[in-house]
Amino acid sequence: MSEEKKPAIKKIQATGHMRKIMADYFYELDKAYKAGSPKIAWCTSVGPAELLLSLGFLVYYPENHGAMLGSTRTATDYIPAANAIGYSPDICSYLTSDIGAFIKKETPLSRAYEGIEGVPLPDVLVYNTNQCRDVQDWFSWYSRELKVPALGISTYRNIGTITTDHLASIEKQIKGLIPALEEISGNTFDIDKFRHILGLSYDCTQLWKKVLETNKAIPAPISFFDETIHMGPAVVLRGTDVAVEYYKVLLQELEERIAQKDGAVEGEQYRLYWEGMPIWGKLRNLAEFFISLKTAVIASTYCNSWIFDSFDPKDPFMSMARAYTEIFIVRDENFKEQYIENMVNMYKLNGLLFHDAKTCPNNSNNRYGMPERLSERLGIPALTINGDLNDLRCYSEEQAQTNIEAFVEQLESR
Numbered sequence: 001m002s003e004e005k006k007p008a009i010k011k012i013q014a015t016g017h018m019r020k021i022m023a024d025y026f027y028e029l030d031k032a033y034k035a036g037s038p039k040i041a042w043c044t045s046v047g048p049a050e051l052l053l054s055l056g057f058l059v060y061y062p063e064n065h066g067a068m069l070g071s072t073r074t075a076t077d078y079i080p081a082a083n084a085i086g087y088s089p090d091i092c093s094y095l096t097s098d099i100g101a102f103i104k105k106e107t108p109l110s111r112a113y114e115g116i117e118g119v120p121l122p123d124v125l126v127y128n129t130n131q132c133r134d135v136q137d138w139f140s141w142y143s144r145e146l147k148v149p150a151l152g153i154s155t156y157r158n159i160g161t162i163t164t165d166h167l168a169s170i171e172k173q174i175k176g177l178i179p180a181l182e183e184i185s186g187n188t189f190d191i192d193k194f195r196h197i198l199g200l201s202y203d204c205t206q207l208w209k210k211v212l213e214t215n216k217a218i219p220a221p222i223s224f225f226d227e228t229i230h231m232g233p234a235v236v237l238r239g240t241d242v243a244v245e246y247y248k249v250l251l252q253e254l255e256e257r258i259a260q261k262d263g264a265v266e267g268e269q270y271r272l273y274w275e276g277m278p279i280w281g282k283l284r285n286l287a288e289f290f291i292s293l294k295t296a297v298i299a300s301t302y303c304n305s306w307i308f309d310s311f312d313p314k315d316p317f318m319s320m321a322r323a324y325t326e327i328f329i330v331r332d333e334n335f336k337e338q339y340i341e342n343m344v345n346m347y348k349l350n351g352l353l354f355h356d357a358k359t360c361p362n363n364s365n366n367r368y369g370m371p372e373r374l375s376e377r378l379g380i381p382a383l384t385i386n387g388d389l390n391d392l393r394c395y396s397e398e399q400a401q402t403n404i405e406a407f408v409e410q411l412e413s414r
């Protein structure tokens with residue numbers, strides 16, 4: 001597609017606001033790292049961030065850094081450095097690109113934010129294996145390298161019904177982190193502070209949910225590709241007033257768009273689901289390509305993963321255990337299929353896209369026949385796009401575009 005023919009992605013006015021709060025977040029971390037206070041915790045994206053915040057840590061998320069490496073298309077510069085120390089090209093490319101960048105002493109943060117020379121190094125690493133085992137291996141590498149403790153929660157996987165036994169175990173593990181975290185932070189755990197932060201996370205998550213659900217409108221006001229950018233505050237700033245205020249602003253803008261019938265895709269004809277990880281380095285290309293096909297990708301498992309309905313400040317430990325266990329990635333095939341069926345009905349979708357991310361089997365749900373089963377059950381077509389979250393050597397743009405075009409023609413013929 002030549003430059004002049006590229007369809008325009010409609011600008012979201014709140015983007016400037018988001019950039020400012022994300023910049024403030026990284027500068028605050030950088031300042032704390034340089035001053036040695038407050039202490040810094042690295043946390044997995046669906047780890048116990050609220051507990052860490054309540055103990056006075058600033059929280060940094062290596063997966064967010066991984067996504068930056070992907071979206072700046074620098075990940076493939078760094079993956080070989082991690083391969084060279086024994087981390088396979090077949091495992092999580094967030095892990096390999098992040099560790100590779102660390103080995104090469106480079107980060108997109110220093111290009112984006114003047115004065116930041118490196119990532120803010122941790123005083124403690126805290127993971128939850130609810131999403132995958134890779135995060136434990138990832139944090140264990142840093143633990144050995146930087147000689148800081150790695151603490152974790154091991155979550156059951158492939159769960160259908162969540163039982164009280166599951167939750168009791170997770171709750172116990174969350175509580176079990178507190179003595180070590182108190183010692184590292186130098187602060188005493190305060191249940192009221194924990195409740196307050198969990199309440200802010202709940203407010204953030206409810207607003208984020210409302211943002212996503214604006215896409216029930218026809219035409220849909222925001223694309224999946226924009227949502228992956230605008231979920232940044234829900235990932236790294238949940239538990240703060242700043243994130244709550246941001247989503248109020250974004251929500252208002254999207255509601256205005258709905259009132260004006262101003263869709264993200266001009267002349268929207270088809271509405272699709274994106275199952276799996278984003279292809280970070282190709283968000284813009286894919287957004288433009290779908291706009292050119294008058295097809296809106298408007299609902300996804302990925303963006304829904306930061307909706308934590310169960311947070312309850314009245315019962316903080318148990319509700320946190322539930323919220324971080326009931327997410328999609330933890331669940332069995334039956335749950336996942338029912339979940340996607342609900343999404344198809346809620347958003348009035350015409351088809352399903354499955355991203356088979358080469359290095360993330362945990363978020364690639366196409367591999368055991370799910371697209372075929374859902375397609376038959378729901379009477380809508382499904383397409384698998386082969387690619388990866390960060391390793392663009394696994395993605396052929398030409399092949400993906402050919403397949404997507406054929407898929408949209410299939411929708412037309414129906």
Ligand code: SF4
Binds near residue numbers: 093094095277362363
């Ligand atoms: S869920 Fe996938 S992308 Fe995320 S950390 Fe695990 S392997 Fe990497």
